[in-house]
Amino acid sequence: MKKFAHIIGIILLVIGNTYAQQEKGIVGANNWLNNWTEFNPNQVDYGEATQILAGKISQDTKLYKKHVYLLMGSVFVTDNATLTIEPGTVIIGDYASKASLTITKGAKIIADGLETDPIVFTSNRGVKRSGDWGGLIILGDAPSNKFGNGSVASYHSELNAADYVYTNFGGTDLKSNSGILRYVRIEYAGKRIRGVGNFNGLLLAGVGNKTTFENVMVSFSAGDSFEVWGGDVNLTNMVSYNSNNNDYGFNFGTQSQLVNSLAIRSPYISSSSGSRCLQIRSYDKKEEVDFSKKGTSVIAKNLTFINTSENLENDIKMGLVKEAVYIGANTSLDMDRSVISGFNPAVILEDDININIDNLEKIKFSDMYFNNCNGNIFVENNSNNEDLENWYGNRAFFNVYSKGRNSETFIDIKNSKRPDFRLRINKIAATNVDSD
Template sequence: MKRNLLLLAVICNFCFASYAQSGLGISEKENWLGYWTEFNPKKEDYRDPQKILTGVISQNTTLSNRDTYLLQGNVYITNNAVLTIEPGTLLRGDSKTCGTLIITKGAKIMAEGSESFPIVFTSNNDEYSRKPGDWGGIVVMGDAPVSGFGGMSVLNYDLEPQYNRFGGENAAGSAGVLKHIRVEYAGRKSATKRQIAGITFAGVGSGTVIEGIQVSYSDNDSFEFYGGNVKAQKLVSFRAADDDFDFTQGVQAEFSNSIALRHPFSSNPGNPRCMEVKSYNEIEKFDPQRSKTNVKATNITLVNVEDNKQGLIKEAVYVSNEANLSLSNSVVYGFRDFLMLDKYPMMDEFEKFIKLKNLVVGHCTNIFSSMNGERLGLDTDYITSKNGIETSDGLINDYFKTPDFSITPDFRYLKIQRNSSNVVLNNK
């Protein structure tokens, strides 16, 4: 009897140990996608707005979770004012006027929700009629450096001229706190057809808290970073039409423990990617004497959630010339290309700008590709072996714990470890 119990215990320990923590992808200690996230926002029966926010808010203002607010047109927080939003507050963007919340340079937003009471920004359209691009989004501007001349730049979102400037020399500046927030159905085109991202950070400093934000069904990028000195973690992009995470204009970013969940039928016909890393959008406005974009990303998970040949499945990551990316301890699954480069034909150029370490690249057709289709002068086997890049193939269920959106999904990476040692039983 004792022998049988011991054998059963050994077998159980082996089974549990076979799915071991790997240290790759989003944090494995807990499924932090629970509670505050929502992957089917159409079914949510949100309260009707009771108060309207419009025009310019130039004094410290607190939004109560007892009320629901309608963002009507461009709503500017100005004059170094602080907008405080209580946990559990609901704000609905007006689709007729492209409701957009704009935190201007010098002002702050203090929006700290909780796992139980997230702050929600969503469409004002009725249940089941909401769609991507129903309203504008959130714009947060600060006084940290960008790669434009003078360390400054202008945001071309049809904003009032006195409110569209961002950047400066305050790398440690704070534009406030954004934590446990959902942004749904944003990304509307403005009057000049310039699309607004779900949430835009323009020249914000490292003192800005950016943690626990989900952007879903944006009709443009989910997250856009224009310059600044950014620290961000626990970001979730779900079914974006364009990029999930867009870094440009010299942003210095520490980016960790975040996930992009792409769907091929949500992508637009352009160049949608999980991560796009560039040093500038317009070269004539780029100051080569200033810092180039440098993204240090760790424990990132990038997933194409549906395996078919009908929708748009492109590259997971794109890095342009003179931009830097360090990507480590991460998992990429289900794309045509893992990493598309602009024009890095030689190994020394690649290793100067791109740092890769401890990655799983699963179910991707190509590891590297070039924007212009030219053959890259890279030794792929050497790069993967040297940097601990594991390539493999399989179904999505082989890689993640619970990739099921009918319940709370769990995209923690499964690493199967085989124990080949002999089992020795105690016969006493």
């Protein structure tokens, strides 16, 4: 009887561990990256442009898969118009004119691709590089913590004064609807603007929660892959691949959710200022925001952050690997069931954050899988993290710490065509059982 009970106990432990591990990191019964993602976009021939998009789109317009569109200069969808893009359509951003597409406040984009027929925004250069063109900007009517409304005018220095109205964002409507982005790829965006910095692959400013964002991949962006300013945004099944800057940035009082999403960082692709998988801030400068309004708050579930170093120790010594997550003052983060693998360290808290109960209750890490990181959670410029280790290491948070190689931790990380970044369940479960 005792032997039988022992066997049942082991079986239950294996099942329990397998179930628990399947909850961590990106999840799915199948590899949801298949078919619509592309990890080698420079090898894809998208064909020659047959149509041009330029200036303002002020009435409802549809783009068709049968054409390839060349985006030239700063293109604005205005006057409450809707831009509808058929599945499989390719839009090529022009390098010379610093092309970008902006959906202005009140207008909509319906880019509703299919898993087998995604919509693609990419570069028009023969040899494509990060920052070849601007990117996609969506402006909405939801609030931020800025004084008054915000503007993205700095990205469009060539505009006439009368057109600056098209760069404004923000309002009071949390439920505003700017359309749909689903099964969409954005490649080689992030053009540098003198005195401003880089465009982002996808910038969402004041966007409301009736807008749909599902299955969007941003690859080889010279700016942030995904940047969210204010608004109330839900992002599901996002992919950031080989960004020069941050993978996911949240700022200016946004109330956002990031779910079942992935960031893959290379130690050899990064901006000079350092880059993170996730950066959460409430402001860039204190004087630009109203502290009576909500600070930035992010709920992050089932995320996988991976640094692809082949020699992590050496890359850290060379200064090529930084933290995965950076949390600024006056923000909150609830992050759980997520995986952070191969960073230096996993998390940094801004040094303006006082380590006390009130602040720690705003910064939650639970059911996490910290793997092969050079330290876990630290305050900026402070190497003594004993209090944080004791807090987040408490069994009540169910956080797990490991030192496995990426090839042992994830199902098929080196498959160039169909990589699978879900956790390798059986090996982890077996390891847990053997240790008991």
